[in-house]
Structures are given as C-alpha cells and as structure tokens.
Amino acid sequence: MEIPYTVENRPDTGIYNAKVGIWLFLASEVMLFGGLFSAYIMLRVGAPDGLWPHGWLDVRFGTVNTILLALSAITTLLAWAACKVRDFGKFKFFHACTILLALAFLGIKSYEYHDKWIHYEIQLKDGRIADGHLEEQTDKEVVLHGRIVAAADKKLLYDLRSQPDLKLGAVRIDRADIVKMQNYGPWHNTFTAIYFTLTGLHALHILGGTLVIFYLWGPGSKMWLTDPERFTNRIEVSGLFWHFVDLVWIFLFPVLYLT
Amino acid sequence: MSDSAEKAVDLKSYIRLCGVIFLVVLCTTSAMIATSYSTHLGADWTGRVAVILGIAVINAFLVAGYLMHLLSEKKLIYVVLGFTVFFFIGLMGLTLWANCDYPLTGAVPR
Numbered sequence: 522m523e524i525p526y527t528v529e530n531r532p533d534t535g536i537y538n539a540k541v542g543i544w545l546f547l548a549s550e551v552m553l554f555g556g557l558f559s560a561y562i563m564l565r566v567g568a569p570d571g572l573w574p575h576g577w578l579d580v581r582f583g584t585v586n587t588i589l590l591a592l593s594a595i596t597t598l599l600a601w602a603a604c605k606v607r608d609f610g611k612f613k614f615f616h617a618c619t620i621l622l623a624l625a626f627l628g629i630k631s632y633e634y635h636d637k638w639i640h641y642e643i644q645l646k647d648g649r650i651a652d653g654h655l656e657e658q659t660d661k662e663v664v665l666h667g668r669i670v671a672a673a674d675k676k677l678l679y680d681l682r683s684q685p686d687l688k689l690g691a692v693r694i695d696r697a698d699i700v701k702m703q704n705y706g707p708w709h710n711t712f713t714a715i716y717f718t719l720t721g722l723h724a725l726h727i728l729g730g731t732l733v734i735f736y737l738w739g740p741g742s743k744m745w746l747t748d749p750e751r752f753t754n755r756i757e758v759s760g761l762f763w764h765f766v767d768l769v770w771i772f773l774f775p776v777l778y779l780t
Numbered sequence: 781m782s783d784s785a786e787k788a789v790d791l792k793s794y795i796r797l798c799g800v801i802f803l804v805v806l807c808t809t810s811a812m813i814a815t816s817y818s819t820h821l822g823a824d825w826t827g828r829v830a831v832i833l834g835i836a837v838i839n840a841f842l843v844a845g846y847l848m849h850l851l852s853e854k855k856l857i858y859v860v861l862g863f864t865v866f867f868f869i870g871l872m873g874l875t876l877w878a879n880c881d882y883p884l885t886g887a888v889p890r
Contacts, residue, residue: 598794
C-alpha cells in the first residue's frame with residue numbers, strides 16, 4: 522500500500538503530510554520548553570535576594586556550544602540543499618559534519634555536567650562552608666580544590682561574577698567535622714534543578730536528533746537510490762527538528778549562562 | 781520550506797547565505813556576552829536581561845526565518861504557529877500573573 526502525500530503536496534494544505542506533522546510536533550515542543558522556561562522565571566523571580574547564582578556556568582563552554590549548534594544548523598540546511606540539486610556526495614559530507622558537531626556539543630555538555638558532579642558544598646560543624654571540586658576522599662578526610670567561607674558570607678558562593686580574582690586552593694576536611702556534604706547535582710538548589718532539567722531535556726533532543734540524522738546519513742540513505750524526492754523530504758523534516766533544537770539553545774544560552 | 785523547495789535550489793547561493801547568517805550569529809553572540817559583562821549598564825539586571833533576550837530574538841529570527849524558511853512558508857504553517865504563539869503568550873502571561881498575585885504583606889489568606 523502506498524502512503525499518500527509523502528512526495529507531492531496535498532491539494533488542501535499545499536504541503537506534504539510529514540511537514541505538517543513535524544510542524545505540529547514542533548508546536549507541542551514549544552509548549553513543553555515554554556512550560557520549563559516559565560518554571561525558570563518563577564524560580565528566578567522568587568529567589569531570595571542574592572541567592573540566585575551568577576557565574577556558576579563557564580561562558581566559554583556555552584559560547585563554543587552556541588557556535589557548534591549554529592554551524593550544525595547550517596550544515597543541515599546545506600545537506601538538504603545538496604539533496605535538492607541531486608549531489609549525494611555533498612549531502613553525505615554536510616550531514617557527516619552535522620553529526621560530528623552534534624557529538625562535540627554533547628561532549629562539551631557532558632564535561633560541564635561532570636564538572637558540576639564533582640563540585641561539592643560541605644557544611645562543617647563550626648558553621649563554615651567548604652566549597653570546591655573534589656580532589657580526593659578517604660575514610661578520614663575529604664580534599665577539595667576550593668575555599669572555606671563563614672556562614673555569614675554564604676552569598677559569596679552564589680555570586681562568582683563579582684569575584685573575578687578568586688583564589689582557590691587545597692582544602693583538607695576531617696570527615697568528623699562534616700555535617701552535610703552535597704554535590705552540585707539537580708538536588709543542590711533550585712538553580713541546579715532547573716539547569717539540569719532544561720539542559721538535560723535539550724541534550725536528549727540533541728541525542729535523538731543525532732540518531733535520526735545518523736540513520737538518514739547511513740542505512741536510511743538507501744532510499745536515495747529508489748525515491749530521492751521522498752528522501753529529500755525526510756532530510757527537510759529532520760532538518761526542521763534540528764533547527765528547532767538550535768532555536769531552544771539560542772534562548773537557553775543567555776538565560777542560563779549570561780543572566 | 782515548501783515554497784522554496786519548489787523553486788530551483790542553488791547550492792552556492794545557499795552557502796553564501798549560510799556564511800552571512802553564521803557571521804551574524806557570531807556577532808550577536810558576542811554582543812550578548814559583551815552586554816552581560818558590560819560595566820556601563822550599571823547594576824540594573826532587568827534592563828541587561830531585556831537587552832540580552834532582545835539580541836537572542838534576532839538570532840532566533842535568523843534561524844527560523846532563513847534556515848527554517850519560515851519567511852516563505854504556506855499559510856497552514858503560519859496558522860499552526862499563530863496558535864502556538866497565542867498559547868505560549870498565555871502560558872508566560874499566566875505565569876507572570878500568578879507571580880504578581882502574591883500577598884505583599886505578611887498576611888496569609890485563610
């Protein structure tokens with residue numbers, strides 16, 4: 522049985538069916554991310570004065586990821602354009618670039634997550650707070666690369682932007698002095714919760730998109746031999762999804778890294 | 781992309797267009813970072829956030845308008861997006877409204 526309107530446009534909509542489908546899907550995605558962005562606004566506006574983090578994320582990584590995604594959006598478009606001019610070799614090249622750029626994005630994101638995972642805040646019995654990256658831990662002590670602040674100076678841990686010349690060093694802590702030890706995972710505070718939720722969901726979209734693009738680049742590209750026009754439409758639909766993922770990042774980057 | 785898909789595609793002109801878009805994205809990203817770190821804007825974070833998000837909207841327009849070909853799409857897609865924008869504004873508006881609907885004094889309503 523032949524599926525109708527996979528290549529030719531429907532007379533009533535003027536578009537082939539898959540394209541209508543992807544746009545409806547993207548509309549639902551806007552509401553999904555919109556809900557999370559509105560949650561971010563609520564958390565941010567509701568945070569006590571001075572207790573919303575500034576400078577916790579490395580802007581350099583965010584910037585590189587922005588450039589990688591922008592480049593991948595461009596290579597996706599060029600892959601589709603190469604299909605339209607029936608240049609399969611160029612399609613393969615541009616889509617391979619897209620896959621590599623997406624993997625680089627995920628690699629950098631993973632590094633950022635790891636950095637948060639080994640970053641600890643330790644509440645000490647004398648009320649002070651040790652903060653830094655875990656270097657070593659034994660049954661008796663924990664060693665961080667960071668600093669210790671008094672409980673009254675806790676706000677210093679939130680606004681790293683205002684401390685560009687921060688001096689960090691090795692901090693040795695006896696386990697007997699520890700009241701609570703917690704890393705900067707999603708459970709740490711509302712910022713890390715919304716940061717991991719937003720970027721995690723976005724990274725899952727990147728991963729899903731990469732798998733689809735890889736399929737179309739590899740085994741799925743056999744369709745080029747039998748039905749090149751339909752294959753080109755598939756590239757267009759996957760490209761629209763990829764551009765949407767780029768659009769989400771365009772707002773995630775300033776919201777999380779710059780404001 | 782339907783309209784443009786029906787037109788003849790010139791790969792070289794697409795490469796030129798993509799080059800221009802990439803340069804603009806680089807410039808806007810730099811502008812966002814510069815705004816974020818600028819000392820000339822004082823400590824007013826609200827104004828700073830507005831400027832940064834304004835620049836992000838320019839970026840988004842480039843991606844949606846040119847890379848997704850939204851500037852030359854069919855009416856149905858615009859209708860779908862119109863509904864999306866309506867509900868998105870509703871979502872954000874209700875969020876902000878709910879945030880304003882908060883007791884300013886210490887009194888807790890029964």
